[in-house]
Amino acid sequence: MSEEILRVKDLIKFFKTTQGVVRAVDRVSFSIQKGETFGLVGESGSGKSTTAFTIMGVYPPTGGEIFFKGVKLTGGVKSRPLSLKKDMQMVFQDPGSSLNPRHSIGQIIELPLKVHKLYENNRKERVEEILKMVGLPLDFTRRYPRQLGGGEKQLVAISRAIASEPSFIALDEPTSALDVSMQAKIINTLLRIQKELDLSYLFITHNLSLMRNVATRVGIMYLGKLLEVAPTSEFFIKPLHPYTKMLISSIPVITKEEEKLKPERIISRGEIPSPVNVPPGCAFHPRCVECQEMCSKTEPEMIEVEENHYVRCNLYIDQSK
Amino acid sequence: MNETRFRFLNEERKRELVKNWRKFSSNPLSIVGLISVLIVLFLAIFAPWVAPYPQSWGRWVDFNNVLKPPSWTNWMGTDNFGRDIMSRIFFGFRYDLMMAAAILVMVVPLGTILGLIAGYFSGTFIDTIIMRVTDVFLAIPSLVLALAICSLLEPSLFNSMMAVSVLWWPWYSRLSYGIAISLKNEYFVQASELIGASTPHILFREILPNCLSPIFTKMTLDVGWVILIGASLAFVGLGAQEPIPALGNMVSAGTKYMPDYWWMTIFPAIAIAFTILGFNLLGDGIRDLLAVEEV
Amino acid sequence: MQERLLEIQGLHLNYKVYEGYLKVLNGVEFNIDKGEKVGLIGESGCGKTTTMRSIMRTLPSNAVITAGKILFKGKDILTASMDEVQSLRRNNISMIFQDPTAALNPVFKIEEIFSDIIRFSVRTSSKKLTKDEIKLKAVEALKAAALPDPERILQNYPIQLSGGMRQRVCIAMALISSNDLLIADEPGTNLDVTIEDQILRLLGNLVNERGTSIILISHALGAVKGLVDRVYVMYAGNMVEVAKTDDLFSDPLHPYTSNLFKTVPKLTGGGIPEAIKGRIPDYFDPPKGCRFCPRCDHAMPICEKETPTFKDMGDKHEVACFLYS
Numbered sequence: 045m046s047e048e049i050l051r052v053k054d055l056i057k058f059f060k061t062t063q064g065v066v067r068a069v070d071r072v073s074f075s076i077q078k079g080e081t082f083g084l085v086g087e088s089g090s091g092k093s094t095t096a097f098t099i100m101g102v103y104p105p106t107g108g109e110i111f112f113k114g115v116k117l118t119g120g121v122k123s124r125p126l127s128l129k130k131d132m133q134m135v136f137q138d139p140g141s142s143l144n145p146r147h148s149i150g151q152i153i154e155l156p157l158k159v160h161k162l163y164e165n166n167r168k169e170r171v172e173e174i175l176k177m178v179g180l181p182l183d184f185t186r187r188y189p190r191q192l193g194g195g196e197k198q199l200v201a202i203s204r205a206i207a208s209e210p211s212f213i214a215l216d217e218p219t220s221a222l223d224v225s226m227q228a229k230i231i232n233t234l235l236r237i238q239k240e241l242d243l244s245y246l247f248i249t250h251n252l253s254l255m256r257n258v259a260t261r262v263g264i265m266y267l268g269k270l271l272e273v274a275p276t277s278e279f280f281i282k283p284l285h286p287y288t289k290m291l292i293s294s295i296p297v298i299t300k301e302e303e304k305l306k307p308e309r310i311i312s313r314g315e316i317p318s319p320v321n322v323p324p325g326c327a328f329h330p331r332c333v334e335c336q337e338m339c340s341k342t343e344p345e346m347i348e349v350e351e352n353h354y355v356r357c358n359l360y361i362d363q364s365k
Numbered sequence: 366m367n368e369t370r371f372r373f374l375n376e377e378r379k380r381e382l383v384k385n386w387r388k389f390s391s392n393p394l395s396i397v398g399l400i401s402v403l404i405v406l407f408l409a410i411f412a413p414w415v416a417p418y419p420q421s422w423g424r425w426v427d428f429n430n431v432l433k434p435p436s437w438t439n440w441m442g443t444d445n446f447g448r449d450i451m452s453r454i455f456f457g458f459r460y461d462l463m464m465a466a467a468i469l470v471m472v473v474p475l476g477t478i479l480g481l482i483a484g485y486f487s488g489t490f491i492d493t494i495i496m497r498v499t500d501v502f503l504a505i506p507s508l509v510l511a512l513a514i515c516s517l518l519e520p521s522l523f524n525s526m527m528a529v530s531v532l533w534w535p536w537y538s539r540l541s542y543g544i545a546i547s548l549k550n551e552y553f554v555q556a557s558e559l560i561g562a563s564t565p566h567i568l569f570r571e572i573l574p575n576c577l578s579p580i581f582t583k584m585t586l587d588v589g590w591v592i593l594i595g596a597s598l599a600f601v602g603l604g605a606q607e608p609i610p611a612l613g614n615m616v617s618a619g620t621k622y623m624p625d626y627w628w629m630t631i632f633p634a635i636a637i638a639f640t641i642l643g644f645n646l647l648g649d650g651i652r653d654l655l656a657v658e659e660v
Numbered sequence: 661m662q663e664r665l666l667e668i669q670g671l672h673l674n675y676k677v678y679e680g681y682l683k684v685l686n687g688v689e690f691n692i693d694k695g696e697k698v699g700l701i702g703e704s705g706c707g708k709t710t711t712m713r714s715i716m717r718t719l720p721s722n723a724v725i726t727a728g729k730i731l732f733k734g735k736d737i738l739t740a741s742m743d744e745v746q747s748l749r750r751n752n753i754s755m756i757f758q759d760p761t762a763a764l765n766p767v768f769k770i771e772e773i774f775s776d777i778i779r780f781s782v783r784t785s786s787k788k789l790t791k792d793e794i795k796l797k798a799v800e801a802l803k804a805a806a807l808p809d810p811e812r813i814l815q816n817y818p819i820q821l822s823g824g825m826r827q828r829v830c831i832a833m834a835l836i837s838s839n840d841l842l843i844a845d846e847p848g849t850n851l852d853v854t855i856e857d858q859i860l861r862l863l864g865n866l867v868n869e870r871g872t873s874i875i876l877i878s879h880a881l882g883a884v885k886g887l888v889d890r891v892y893v894m895y896a897g898n899m900v901e902v903a904k905t906d907d908l909f910s911d912p913l914h915p916y917t918s919n920l921f922k923t924v925p926k927l928t929g930g931g932i933p934e935a936i937k938g939r940i941p942d943y944f945d946p947p948k949g950c951r952f953c954p955r956c957d958h959a960m961p962i963c964e965k966e967t968p969t970f971k972d973m974g975d976k977h978e979v980a981c982f983l984y985s
Contacts, residue, residue, distance in 0.1 A: 087852035102555055121558050129561035142552035146574035156560045191377075193939060201556070208560065223703040223879060225936040228923040232934050250853065253925040257932050280927065294857035295927060296882025298909050302927040312854035315824050384678055 049113060049212050049244045050099070051075040056107035057091075057098045064320040068094040070268035071108070073346070076212070081238070081245040083259030083276070085252055085291070087316050091268040092248045093137070096214040099246070100134050112212070130160045133205035137217040139197035143189040149200050150185030156208035174203045177240070178233050195226035199233065206237060214246040219254070231258060252295050253302075256280055261352075264288050267319055267327040270346065274353040283307060284355045286332045326358060334359060389654050398646025405640050409458035416452035424608050432626050442628035444618065450628060453610040454636045460611045461640065464526055465591040469584055471530045476537025477580055481568050483538065484545025496542065499535040507532040511594060515603035522611070525604035529594050533587070540583060544576045578655045586648030589641035596637050612637045662693035664734075665840060665873050666715065671728030673710060673719075673897075675943075681724075682943040684710055686897040686951065688728070689970055692841070692873050697864075699884035699905070700877045702894035703920075705940050708877050711894075712843050714738075716755060717745045733840075750781050754834040758846040760826035764818035770829060771814035774798040774836070781837040797836065805832035806862055824855040828862065835866060842867060842874045848883060856880075860887055881924055885909055890976065893917045896941050896951040899970070903977040913979040916952045950982070958983055 057069040068091045076082045084092040098105050101121035110117040112132065117124065136142040143152055153171045157163055163170040172182050178199045189197055198218060205213050215234070219227040235258070238245060247258055255262055256276060263273040264287065272285040283289050293310045297303055314331035317323060323330055329339040336358060344358045389395055413419045417440075427447030435442045441450040483495035502510075514528035548554055549572070557571050592612075598604035599613025607614065612633045619629030673685035684707050692698045702708050713719050715730055717737060730737040732748065740748070757763045764773060775794045789797070795814070802810035805828040818826055827847060834842055844863060848856030864887045867874045878884050884891055884905075891908045893901040893916065901914040912918040919936045938955040947953050953963040962982050970978040971985055 087854065100559055102559070126561045129559060132559075134556070134559050136552040136556065138552060142556055144553040144557075144571055144575070155557060155562060159561050159563075159566075195939075204556065204560070224881075224920065224923045225703060226939075227925075228932045228934045228936075231925075231932055235931075251925070252853070253927045254932075256927050256929045257925045277929070280929070290854060292927075294854045296857075296860075296880060296884075296886060297927055298881050298885055298921060298924060299926065299928075300910075305927050312857050315822050315855060316852065380679075387678065 046080075047078040049076050049078050049080075050246070051111040052095075052099060052108070053111070054108040055095065055098060055105055055110065057094055057103055058106045061320070063318075066319045067268045067322055068319060069098060070322075072265070072268070072270050073108075074263055074270065074273060076244050076246060078211075078244055079238070079242055080261065081247050081259045083247045083249065083255045083262040084265055085249060085255055085262060086265035087250060089267075089316050089319055090265040091319070092265045093216050094268075095265070096134065096216050096246055096248055100132060100214055126160065130156075130208045131210050132212050132214070133208065133210040134214040134216065135198070135201050135205050135218050138221055139194050139201055140189075140221075142201045143197055145189050147188075148185065149187050149189070149192075152189075152200060153185075153203050153207050156204060160208050162208065171207075174207055177206070177237060178203050179229075193226075195222050195230060198222065198226075198230055202230070202233065202237075206241060206243075209241070210243070212244045212246070214248070216248045217250070218247075220249065220251070227254070234258075252280075252291060253297070264291070267316065267322050269327055269356065270354075271328065271357070272353075272355045273346075274355075278350075278353055280305065282353075284349060284353070284360060285328075285357050286310070286334045286359070287328045290331075290333075326356075385654060389650050392650055392653065394646050395650025395653075398643050398648070398650055401639060401643025402647050405458050405462070405643060408455045409462045412452075412455040412459050416449075416455045418449035418452045421448035421452040422456040422608075422610050432622065432629075434626075435628055441632040442626075444615075444629050445622065445626075450615075450632050453615060454612065454633055456610045457612040457615060457633060457636065458640065460522070460605060460609060461592045461595060461613075461637075462588075464522065464529075464595050464605075464611075465588045468526055468530050468533060468591050468595075469587065471526075472533045473537055473580065473584060476534035477541045477573075477576065479534070480538030480541030480543075481545045481572060481576070484542040485549055485564075485568055485572065487542075487546050487549070495538065499538050499542075502532060502535040503539070505532075508594060508597060511598060512601070512603060515598055520603045520606060522605040522609060525595060525598045528598070529591060533591065536587075537580065537583070540579060541576050544579065545572050548572050548575055582648060582652045582655055585651055586645060589644035589648075592637065592644075593641055612640075662696070665692050665694045665696070665732070667691040667729075667731045668711070668715070669729045669731070671711070671714065671730065672726040673707075673714060673728075674724045674726060675720075676722045676724055680944060683946055684897050684943055685714075685728075686946070687967065687969075688894075688897070689899050690892060692875060694840070695871045695873055696890065697867060697874050697876070697888040699888035699891040700875060700894060701879060701881055701884055701891060701920075703879060703940065706894045707897040708894055709845060712755070712845060712875065712877065715843065716749060716753060750837055752840045753843065754837050754841075755843040755845065756827075756830050756834050756847050758849050760823065760830045760850070761818070763830050764826060766818050768817070769814070770816055770818065770821075771795070771798065774801070774814065774833065777833055777836055801832040801836050802829070804835065804866065805829070807832070823851050824858065827851060827855075827859050831859070831863065831866070835870070835872075840873060842872050843877070844874060845877045846879070847876075849878070849880065856883065863887065881909075881921065893920070896946065897943070898951055898967070898980065900952065900981065901979045902970070903979075904975065907975065907977050913973060913977070913984060914952075914981050915956050915958050915983070950980075 053073050055069055055072045059066040059068055072095055074082065084095060086092045097103050099110055101124055104120040150171055153174055154167055157167050157170060171185060175182055175184060180196065180199050219230050222230065237243065249255055259276050261273065261275050262279045264271045264285065266287055272288050283292055289307045290310045290312050293306050294312045310333055325340040325343055329335045339358050344356050344361060346354050346356045347360060348354050349360050349363050408415060425448060430443050430447040432445055433439055433443040439449050443449055479495050483492045486492050510532045511528040514531060515525055518524040554567060554571055557567055595604060596613030599611045600617040602617065604613055605611035615633035616630050622629050668688055668690040671685050671688040675682040675684055688711055700708055714725065715737065725738060778794045778797050798814060799810045802813055807813055807825060807828050821829065847863065848859045851859060860883055876884055876888055888905055890902060891905050892899050893914065895916050901917045912921055922933045923936060925932050936955055941947055941951055949965045950963045950968050953959045960982060968980040968982050970980050972978050973984060
């Protein structure tokens with residue numbers, strides 16, 4: 045059994061708005077092992093980014109527990125110890141706004157070194173070492189974010205995240221704003237430094253094809269709830285939850301081999317409802333093709349159908365292991 | 366190799382400067398503003414040398430030349446003590462600009478920092494305290510407040526400066542408050558929080574540099590207004606006192622001699638208008654320049 | 661032989677900026693027949709949207725067309741008068757944008773937006789519609805776009821609708837005035853994958869029913885594949901390859917096309933090869949010859965000097981690359 049880096053138990057994050065309470069993250073539980081990439085997939089409004097932000101402490105959680113390397117985390121980012129911030133980092137979705145336009149790339153990457161008092165005698169060399177690691181030219185240290193392309197900015201954001209030598213990085217849609225050729229470069233860089241630095245990732249995306257190539261385990265989120273968690277290969281070969289099937293069959297693919305892999309066509313219908321009015325019972329039942337009478341009344345629990353394959357659906361209620 | 370890289374960056378900076386200058390100069394009004402401001406600055410700095418009768422600035426009387434209309438010897442005429450109006454106006458620029466600069470130096474850092482703190486801690490009691498105090502100051506008409514403060518204290522240049530400062534800082538805290546609130550949720554601020562950077566670092570190294578251009582613009586626009594308020598106080602006798610040649614009390618002194626000796630009032634008034642207009646046009650030009658950059 | 665609806669011949673377009681000219685379009689060749697469904701793929705910044713905006717004549721004021729023709733039913737759009745262009749926009753060509761939220765004016769109800777469009781689109785046909793007729797037409801259009809309860813939607817403001825519904829409203833709007841050609845600029849990119857799937861299916865059904873030609877622009881290759889007959893691949897202001905959809909995806913010829921397909925993450929897994937090195941060229945100073953040359957693994961001396969032109973490889977498969985000449 046490998047070492048557990050992060051465990052989230054019944055994590056809850058509600059936002060109060062004028063329209064009502066938004067149940068952004070509703071009793072989400074999962075764990076991430078050392079060196080693993082755990083993927084969270086879902087449509088917009090499913091709460092996947094909120095989950096990451098809550099784990100990182102940008103939003104203080106409403107309820108539930110977060111354990112990092114066995115230590116319980118409490119409260120928001122400001123009340124957490126400095127050593128923890130060194131160990132957990134995050135890369136944001138929009139590379140444009142994640143770098144301060146008034147700072148040079150050198151200053152941006154140097155900041156974590158300064159804050160955590162690392163390499164105090166040879167910071168400049170360390171910054172160049174990090175740039176080399178992500179494959180950026182060294183003269184970038186004097187450049188400013190506006191002189192860079194989107195992909196390069198994202199690589200700088202990744203450099204900043206790895207500068208404090210963390211063991212865990214949350215990646216919130218790191219490539220969704222980029223082109224496919226740039227995406228390939230970012231993803232490969234991420235996977236390479238993961239091996240080199242023995243990192244664990246929480247990888248968030250809406251792109252299932254990308255997830256297939258990155259994650260070791262995948263969780264599907266819908267309206268703040270985890271509906272299915274499984275190892276990646278099994279997840280795509282044998283999806284169980286009707287929502288997962290619908291998602292996979294909606295993915296546009298370009299080769300015949302991929303076409304074969306898709307489950308039989310499930311026509312997608314309906315839209316994700318507002319998280320203020322979550323449907324009663326199973327949240328997915330109004331869009332579900334296999335909806336039964338009980339689905340609108342009883343909310344299913346997460347059950348382990350096969351080893352390490354969890355699903356939250358009334359269809360599998362009898363197959364619990 | 367190092368050298369070429371350096372040159373490349375310098376080149377780039379130069380190109381940017383040229384580009385900004387072109388953008389700025391495409392509006393003739395901005396150029397008018399810039400030239401006016403430069404003229405005023407020049408006259409203020411070199412007043413003792415460019416003024417035709419530099420002794421006119423202070424306690425100096427020449428009863429042979431009292432209340433002379435504009436002529437070739439005194440272009441803007443003389444006042445009731447026989448002092449040359451034009452020379453006094455040049456020195457007046459000096460006092461008014463010094464007053465504006467001193468006020469802004471006091472007001473801008475104070476207001477900006479308070480606004481930054483309130484904005485970054487928005488939603489907490491710190492925000493409530495700072496911004497409600499700001500609102501109270503903003504709610505009272507500024508000139509009325511300044512008059513009240515000045516009449517409580519002894520009328521002098523220094524006290525009128527204090528009065529204007531007291532009523533001016535809330536505008537800067539409002540401005541930086543708004544910017545801080547919007548920047549607080551930018552990813553780069555969140556990233557530095559996650560890194561563990563200290564609050565002063567986030568306030569002054571991450572957020573503040575992004576506030577500087579709008580604040581600088583507002584400062585340019587404000588110079589004119591501060592001069593106007595200072596002149597208004599001086600006009601009603603609550604600002605600089607005789608014989609200091611502030612533009613406001615020159616206008617005020619002249620009113621007693623209106624309309625027969627109109628030059629005593631009109632020329633200092635034109636000087637005030639000229640200064641304010643110049644700074645406002647310049648400020649507008651800078652604002653347009655920065656507004657485009659922000660998009 | 662099919663009737664040719666739109667043809668772009670050797671379109672060159674520059675953007676004038678302070679530092680000089682951005683040489684964006686570099687001899688674009690494109691054609692679409694009546695009733696045909698054509699896809700256009702390429703990375704962001706390759707000139708897809710600029711090309712489409714030149715068809716609609718909605719280019720920004722700093723755009724300069726230096727050469728080329730855009731023939732719509734044999735008539736050059738670029739030299740047409742503004743009245744003719746207006747009539748074209750009202751009756752012949754319409755466009756769907758990437759962001760449905762920005763495409764709908766937030767201060768008007770859907771009904772008001774629709775009635776304006778309907779009134780303008782029939783202005784040329786000399787008869788005036790009554791209020792009821794306009795409403796009937798609007799309801800029909802919304803129904804055609806598979807929107808439930810059109811009467812209620814007409815009374816809503818855009819903000820009250822979800823993203824998917826807004827895009828359906830935009831499609832309905834486009835179809836009222838469009839008789840010949842529909843240009844869809846990344847219609848599903850801002851939407852979720854299940855909603856994008858629905859929108860693309862709807863578009864496919866509608867153009868099939870009405871015999872409208874459609875140009876579908878996307879950087880999501882898979883989205884294009886399911887819908888269109890023929891696909892153009894664009895790179896840095898040039899069309900580099902065109903073929904029937906199945907031929908292109910099974911047998912891409914241009915090095916850019918094949919590398920682009922490789923970089924798309926596959927559902928079958930196995931990692932993502934980093935097939936394309938470098939980045940899109942600087943339009944101030946683009947490569948002299950083939951614009952893909954600096955990033956190409958098969959670059960030859962000739963590629964640096966001359967720009968390749970389309971060469972027919974049979975069965976409507978054309979490629980602009982010196983490897984095949």
